[in-house]
Amino acid sequence: MPSAPKWVFDTLNLFIAQIPDVQVSHIEHLSTSVKRISLQGNFEKLQFSVGAFFDIRVSDTDARRYTIAEINSEKDNLKLIAHIHGHGCGSDFMDQLEIGDRIALNKPRTEQKYYDHSAEKIVFFGDETSLALACSFLPVMQAQKKSYLFLFELGAENNAVPEYLGLDNCIVFPKSSVFAHPDQIKDLPLFKNEDWSDAYFVLTGNVSSVQNLRRVIKTQTNARIKHHGYWLQGKKGL
Secondary structure, three states: OOEOOHHHHHHHHHHOOEEOOOEEEEEEEOOOOEEEEEEEOOOOOOOOOOOOEEEEEOOOOEEEEEEEEEEOOOOOEEEEEEEOOOOOHHHHHHHHOOOOOEOOEEOOEOOOOOOOOOOOEEEEEEOHHHHHHHHHHHHHHHHOOOEEEEEEEEOHHHOOHHHHOOOOOEEEEEOOOHHHOHHHHHOOHHHHOHHHOOOEEEEEEEHHHHHHHHHHHHHHOOOEEEEEEEEOOOOOOO
8 A cells, every 4th residue: 555545544553553662773875875774673573584574654645665674683673775766755754764763663564475495596686676675585595505696777876785785696787778678688698598597586676677577587498487566667656
C-alpha cells in the first residue's frame, strides 16, 4: 500500500503493533545520493530473513518500502540504505532524517522469496534501490560458499558504493546504457561463459532494465529467474 487516505494509515496504526523506541543512531552519506541509516532499538524477538523490509510511513498519505541491509548480532542495531534522488516523498523523508530522530516501525515483512538456498551460483542485478537487498544476500552467500556475481547499473556518483559496502565480485555499468538495449545485454561476457548458464538470477531495480535482462536470460541460458521491479519512470510508488 504505497499510498492511501490519511484515515487508513491512522486506523492501521491503531491495530498494528509498532516496535517501541526506535531512533536514528548513525548516518553515513555513501555518496551524494546514497545514505546509510542506522536504527537503534530492541529487535531481539523479530525475524529477519533475506529481503525482509519495513513499510515506513513517509507522509500522512504515503508509505515506502525499505529493505533491511544488515542487523548486528545483538539485534539492537540495523541498517537501511536509501536512494536520495529528490523526486519523491520517500526520498525527501529519508533525506531529512537526523541522528536522534525517532521513527515508527511495524514488524518487518517478507513478501518475496528472493534467496534460494539450493542455488549454487547466484547472479544479482539491480541499481541504487537494490543495494540494501544485495547487502542482505552477501553474508548468507558467503557463509554457504556460493559462487556469486553482482551486476549494478548506477549513476556515476555511486560507482564506488558497492565496493564500500563490501559487495565483491561486482561489475558496475553506467545507468541507462547496456541494460536499456537487449542487443548489448546479449554481448555481455556473462552470456559467453558456460559457468553461469545454469545460475539463479535475481533481478531488481528499474522495471525496464529488469524486463530487458530477463528476456535475454530466457533466450540465452537455462537459468532460473526471480524478478521484482522496484520502480518505473513516470510511475508512483511501485
